[in-house]
Amino acid sequence: MATIFINQDNFYHNLNQIALKTGSIDKIAMVLKDNAYGHGLVLMGRLASNFGIKHAVVKNHAEAEQIKTLFQTVLVLGDRAVRDEICTYAVNTLGDIERAEEGAKVELKVDTGMHRNGIAMQEVECALERIGERQLDLVGVMTHFRSADAMGSELFWQQKQFVSAKEKVRKAGFENVRFHSHNSAAILRAGTFTEDLVRVGIAAYGYNELPEPFEAVPLKPVMKLTAKRVAARRLKKGERVGYGGDFTASKEMTVSTYDLGYGDGWCRGDSKNPYITAEGLPVLGRVSMDFIVLESEKEEVVIMENAQKAAKQFGTISYEITTALSKDIERIVV
Numbered sequence: 001m002a003t004i005f006i007n008q009d010n011f012y013h014n015l016n017q018i019a020l021k022t023g024s025i026d027k028i029a030m031v032l033k034d035n036a037y038g039h040g041l042v043l044m045g046r047l048a049s050n051f052g053i054k055h056a057v058v059k060n061h062a063e064a065e066q067i068k069t070l071f072q073t074v075l076v077l078g079d080r081a082v083r084d085e086i087c088t089y090a091v092n093t094l095g096d097i098e099r100a101e102e103g104a105k106v107e108l109k110v111d112t113g114m115h116r117n118g119i120a121m122q123e124v125e126c127a128l129e130r131i132g133e134r135q136l137d138l139v140g141v142m143t144h145f146r147s148a149d150a151m152g153s154e155l156f157w158q159q160k161q162f163v164s165a166k167e168k169v170r171k172a173g174f175e176n177v178r179f180h181s182h183n184s185a186a187i188l189r190a191g192t193f194t195e196d197l198v199r200v201g202i203a204a205y206g207y208n209e210l211p212e213p214f215e216a217v218p219l220k221p222v223m224k225l226t227a228k229r230v231a232a233r234r235l236k237k238g239e240r241v242g243y244g245g246d247f248t249a250s251k252e253m254t255v256s257t258y259d260l261g262y263g264d265g266w267c268r269g270d271s272k273n274p275y276i277t278a279e280g281l282p283v284l285g286r287v288s289m290d291f292i293v294l295e296s297e298k299e300e301v302v303i304m305e306n307a308q309k310a311a312k313q314f315g316t317i318s319y320e321i322t323t324a325l326s327k328d329i330e331r332i333v334v
């Protein structure tokens with residue numbers, strides 16, 4: 001079976017690097033949405049909690065239910081706000097406030113310029129008023145940056161907007177509100193950090209997606225993906241492999257089939273420009289739903305050790321490569 005190995009030491013190394021930036025592990029909210037970016041929700045939640053992380057971020061109720069006993073707070077990004085001891089809910093629209101259950105803990109998301117989710121700056125006063133009237137418990141105010149990974153002034157412009165949002169919250173008389181805006185890119189480039197929390201995802205999983213000119217914080221990939229041999233055969237020169245026979249043996253060679261394919265969430269890619277595994281083996285011919293073919297006789301091969309390198313080959317980003325991997329692949333902590 002294809003297997004995902006989770007390297008605990010590397011994960012803790014990354015969390016330590018992030019804590020150096022935030023000044024405290026108490027300020028790290030571990031983003032565990034989408035099955036912990038494909039690493040395994042409960043498993044990564046346990047590891048984070050054992051390390052001492054107190055806060056988590058997930059997509060919906062279903063994810064929160066699986067990990068909420070491990071944390072002091074769990075921020076749910078995209079579900080209806082209900083009354084809960086641990087869960088807090090991002091409020092993205094004025095409608096979210098009207099739909100929320102009375103007494104629910106909410107975190108107001110302010111749109112400071114990304115224009116994806118969140119309450120517009122000019123609606124913030126109105127949102128705060130309705131939160132008060134509806135007797136919701138405002139525990140946080142947050143925003144998300146669109147260009148934290150880019151040089152230039154865009155990040156600073158959004159940060160300025162957020163400062164003015166914070167002012168509005170204070171003016172409205174709310175207290176004990178936590179403010180947070182940083183994702184991985186923002187905290188990795190930050191010189192000083194004064195907010196209450198960072199929402200860190202990709203950096204904790206070991207990838208720094210910032211381009212060259214930024215300080216290179218050393219991170220280590222947490223995930224390794226392997227596959228097992230299903231069958232081996234000897235090919236004569238000229239014999240062709242897989243659907244469409246896209247690969248032709250240029251010599252006599254031994255090839256094996258391994259149990260990973262696009263059905264497992266592995267990228268099918270383009271057989272004319274084949275993926276090269278972590279061990280330097282090009283995938284021969286097309287990727288099938290459950291199989292790939294390599295020139296190898298090994299029992300087990302390492303397909304990927306660094307999702308960022310794999311992503312480059314496929315023309316995408318590390319997030320997509322890891323998140324796509326099927327929940328059904330076994331995950332083992334090493």
Ligand SMILES: *Cc1c(COP(=O)(O)O)cnc(C)c1O
Binds near residue numbers: 033184
């Ligand atoms: C996914 C997400 C994050 C984490 O982003 P990374 O780039 O992986 O650190 C932070 N905040 C919000 C609102 C998100 O949706």
